[in-house]
Amino acid sequence: SWEPLPHWDSARWCDLCEALCLQLVDIQWKLGMAVSSDTCRSLNCPYVMVMLKVADPSGQICQKSFEMTIPQFQNLHSHFKDIAAVMETV
Amino acid sequence: MADTDAAKSLSGLLNGITQKVYYNNPDITEELLKNELYLEMSQDEFSALHEKMRGLLKSIASADMDQGQLDAFLTAQTKRRQGGAGLSSEQAAVLTRFWKTHRTKVRESLLNQSRWEPALRGVSWRVDVQAGDRRGDTAHSGAVALVELELGRTGESSDFVCLEMDESKVNLLLKKMGDIQQSIDRIVHHSPQKSEEA
Numbered sequence: 186s187w188e189p190l191p192h193w194d195s196a197r198w199c200d201l202c203e204a205l206c207l208q209l210v211d212i213q214w215k216l217g218m219a220v221s222s223d224t225c226r227s228l229n230c231p232y233v234m235v236m237l238k239v240a241d242p243s244g245q246i247c248q249k250s251f252e253m254t255i256p257q258f259q260n261l262h263s264h265f266k267d268i269a270a271v272m273e274t275v
Numbered sequence: 276m277a278d279t280d281a282a283k284s285l286s287g288l289l290n291g292i293t294q295k296v297y298y299n300n301p302d303i304t305e306e307l308l309k310n311e312l313y314l315e316m317s318q319d320e321f322s323a324l325h326e327k328m329r330g331l332l333k334s335i336a337s338a339d340m341d342q343g344q345l346d347a348f349l350t351a352q353t354k355r356r357q358g359g360a361g362l363s364s365e366q367a368a369v370l371t372r373f374w375k376t377h378r379t380k381v382r383e384s385l386l387n388q389s390r391w392e393p394a395l396r397g398v399s400w401r402v403d404v405q406a407g408d409r410r411g412d413t414a415h416s417g418a419v420a421l422v423e424l425e426l427g428r429t430g431e432s433s434d435f436v437c438l439e440m441d442e443s444k445v446n447l448l449l450k451k452m453g454d455i456q457q458s459i460d461r462i463v464h465h466s467p468q469k470s471e472e473a
Contacts, residue, residue: 204357204378206421212451216458225385226337231462239438247435251426255459262336262452264398264422265407267357269449271402272418272442 207239210246233258282369284312285328289373292329297336297384299430332361335374336344345374387429396433397425420445 213236219228236250253261291308309321316324331352339347349370355361362370367442400422420440427433440448 206439209438209440212448214451216453216455219389222389224388225340230386248390249411251395252390253395257395261398263451268400268420269445272445275418
């Protein structure tokens with residue numbers, strides 16, 4: 186069994202993982218630029234759109250998509266670099 | 276004195292319109308603004324002023340005007356004064372001051388309004404070492420990353436997605452993220468108008 190991290194809400198995590206932890210199957214991405222909209226003629230905002238293909242505990246495949254600004258994407262990227270570094274050491 | 280009062284009232288009106296239109300504050304109504312700021316003005320006169328300011332703010336916000344663009348725009352508006360629909364130079368000065376403080380926040384709100392997919396609100400993760408998987412299969416032992424993504428659309432509550440990944444999946448994700456970053460670098464370097472976020 187694992188030691189909970191400080192500030193770790195282990196009960197919530199266990200509930201979540203038991204109930205809906207999804208296996209990552211594949212990931213697709215798109216880098217887009219929002220140029221203009223009905224409320225803003227000059228949007229000019231790049232975004233990263235991600236589509237995750239995931240499998241639930243019963244094996245059912247579904248898709249989850251979300252959008253990130255560039256700073257949000259870079260933050261996620263640095264989290265994954267940390268995760269990979271930890272996984273390499275264990 | 277009268278000019279200062281007029282400037283204060285107009286600044287209040289611009290604030291109220293911005294709260295209502297761009298910051299989605301439902302408590303602000305046209306009636307409230309009239310009673311608080313322009314009690315002595317006739318309803319028709321106030322409606323015309325409110326409509327004019329709302330329209331001007333809309334044009335300014337929609338084009339995300341910088342200082343130079345705003346000056347040119349407001350100068351053109353003050354020149355139209357003879358026609359009756361124009362702007363006084365005092366009003367133009369209030370608008371300039373107002374936009375200087377609100378530009379960033381209004382833009383952020385407009386960007387959020389035009390984002391319809393769920394946005395990434397937060398990430399938390401944990402790495403576990405599994406002795407075997409749920410089915411007691413020791414062939415799958417190794418490190419497992421559990422990543423929780425908090426997703427949500429503007430104005431809606433969050434949806435939590437918990438992902439389980441082995442090392443090869445984490446590396447696949449990292450490789451794709453490297454590709455995304457390369458693409459970002461390409462558009463940033465080629466774009467003449469660099470985003471503030473870059």
